[in-house]
Amino acid sequence: MKRMGKDGMIRVYIVEDEKLVRRGIIGLIDWAKYGMEVVGDAGSGEEAIGFLRRESVDLLFSDMEMPGLSGIEYLKKAKETAPDIQIIVLTMHQEFELIQQALRVGVLDYITKAQIEEDNPDILMERVRKCYLEAVHKTALADRRLESDTAFVWKVGEPGGAKAAKDFLLRHGMSCEELDEGHFLLRIEGKEIPDWEGVAKESGQEEAVVVQLSQVRGLRYQELAECLNTAIAARLFRDYMPGRFLYVYVYPELKKEQGLGKEGAQSDFWMNIEFMTDDAEFREGMRQICSSVSSNEERTILFYRLNLYWAEFSGKDITQFFQEVEGFKWWYQWKEWCEGLRDMVLERVGSGGTEERVRNVQEIHRAMNYIREHMDKEISLRELLQFTGMSKSHFSKNFKQITGKTFISYLNDIRIEAAKKYLVETRQPVSWIVEQVGFGDEHYFRKVFKRDTGLSPRAFRENKSNRI
Structure with missing residues (x-):
């Protein structure tokens, strides 16, 4: 892989067929401020390829639409000539199809020429620099393999806390290497394993954890980073508990789990009264949610719907839901919240009971939700009797018992x-x-x-x- 210049500067080459635009791009940006230097420029794809054959370039800012060699063919040629080069595509407009094709070729990013002139150049160039350094780091990881059978990884606890975590580890003589923004590979010398609980507490990052992953000899660093952000992240979501700092996993077992795919949850299973009244049904429903819902946003929406559906029995103020669950990151938090909701529902419904009692509660609850959804229209008792399949006396008796009204x-x-x-x-x-x-x-x-x-x-x- 090509390295940056001797002084650590990122070598930049500009390609744009209009000379005035090219001069403008070079002159508008304080390249040195972002650790970059412009080592040349060209007005055609052929001229750019010739330069890449002779000189070392780290980052190419290039138009795609030029006379002669241009477009996707030109980008492919540039990558063939300089495999390690990173490319920022310059476009006049955000042409979706062309940009998608360019991204598939392997370009780093794209920016419009108007952005350079009109937007805050600091924000734009900081983004470019960050993308470039991340790409270089990822490429470097791909070329390396783990030499030991067990890997110890420090997972940062606080958002944006990577620098503070690294400084802390180095101050305490713990050799580490950054895998990505949230994970550090630790080198544990000898057989002595640190007191991870003490280390985590002293670091001031309450949710920092150490992942011990075995059977990883020969694993590429990049594969380790990907595993940390997918399979291990999913397991930590389920396993994490306050006060526990070390989590031990076996790499082949995680890969096997990942290959099985996610189990689909039964649609709206929590709308059945058995979900609240039967312990086994409740455990199974919670297991389905935990194993099948992938993102925190999806989880929040599902529990919001559950909260809304059972509000009549729980008595919870549904307008406070998002304040209640703000900051939830781990399964134990969602589980405790749902168990609390269930307790509130059971105070009204009662646990267990005969099959007839459970069925009555289910039908009355359906009627209550029907009333709420159709209150703007005329609703008759006869309509509800048809909806629930109950007789008038049976419905009235159970409705009064359950709602108190x-x-x-x-x-x-x-x-x-x-x-x-x-x-x-x-x-x-x-x-x-x-x-x-x-x-x-x-x-x-x-x-x-x-x-x-x-x-x-x-x-x-x-x-x-x-x-x-």
């Missing part, structure tokens, strides 16, 4: 709560709100609202507005 009282309460939100959050007239929440009769709405709140709709709105 009659069907009409429950429906009115749902509508009044929705009306309160409209009164506070909009300036729409009462007549409009009455229609939105499904009351139909404004006089009846005002009567029920005054009875439940002690205020007229207008007074309620004014009272809440004065508090904001």
Whole structure:
């Protein structure tokens, strides 16, 4: 692999067929500020290839559309001539198809010429420098292999804490090598293993951990880095617990797990009452979530839907959900949150029970959600009886037992709560709100609202507005 210049500068070559544009690009950027020097420039693809055959270049800034040799053919030729070169494509417009083809050839990045002139050059060039150094580092890792059977990797605990972690390790005489921004390969001399708990606590990074990975002799550094960010990251998500600092894994076993693929979770399984009332069903549902949902965003959305669906029984304020789960990174946090939700639901529903009791609760809960979703329309008891398949007396008895209210009282309460939100959050007239929440009769709405709140709709709105 070619190295940077003797003074550590990144050697840059500019290719652009319009000379004034080329001169402008060279003159607009303070190259030395980013550890770069322009070693030459050209107005055609042929001239650029000739220079690459004679001289060493680290980073090529190049247009793709020029007379003669140009486009994807030119980029391929440049990579063949100088395999270690990194290429930044200069484009006039963000042409999606052309850029996609260029990325497949192996270019580092692309920028528009307008960005150089109009955007903050510091942000632009810092991005270019970071991408270049990461690519060089990745290439260097690909050429090296682990020489021992066991690898110890320090996983940084705090976002952006890589530099602080490295400084700490070096200060304490622990030889290390950065694999990527979040992982350091540690060289453990001799047979003495450090007190990892003490090291992690002293570092000030509460969630820093050490991964001990065995059977890795001959593994490429790049493969180790990829494993840390995929298979090991997934295992750590499931295994991590506060106060535990060392996690031991076997590389072939992780590879085998990864090859099995993810198991798909059954759609909306948590909408069944058995998920809350039966211990085995709950454990199986949680196992499915843990093993099948890949990103934290997907997990957050799934638990939000679960929280919303069971809010009637849990009594939780659904508007506080995102504050509750803010900062969740590990499975134990999600598991504890869901167990707490389940406890709240079981206080209302009760655990276990006969098959008939479970079925009744399930049907009443379906009816409650149906009412909430259709409160803006006229809902009759007959409609709910058809929806649940229950007789009138059976439905009324179970509805009162579970909700503590009659069907009409429950429906009115749902509508009044929705009306309160409209009164506070909009300036729409009462007549409009009455229609939105499904009351139909404004006089009846005002009567029920005054009875439940002690205020007229207008007074309620004014009272809440004065508090904001």
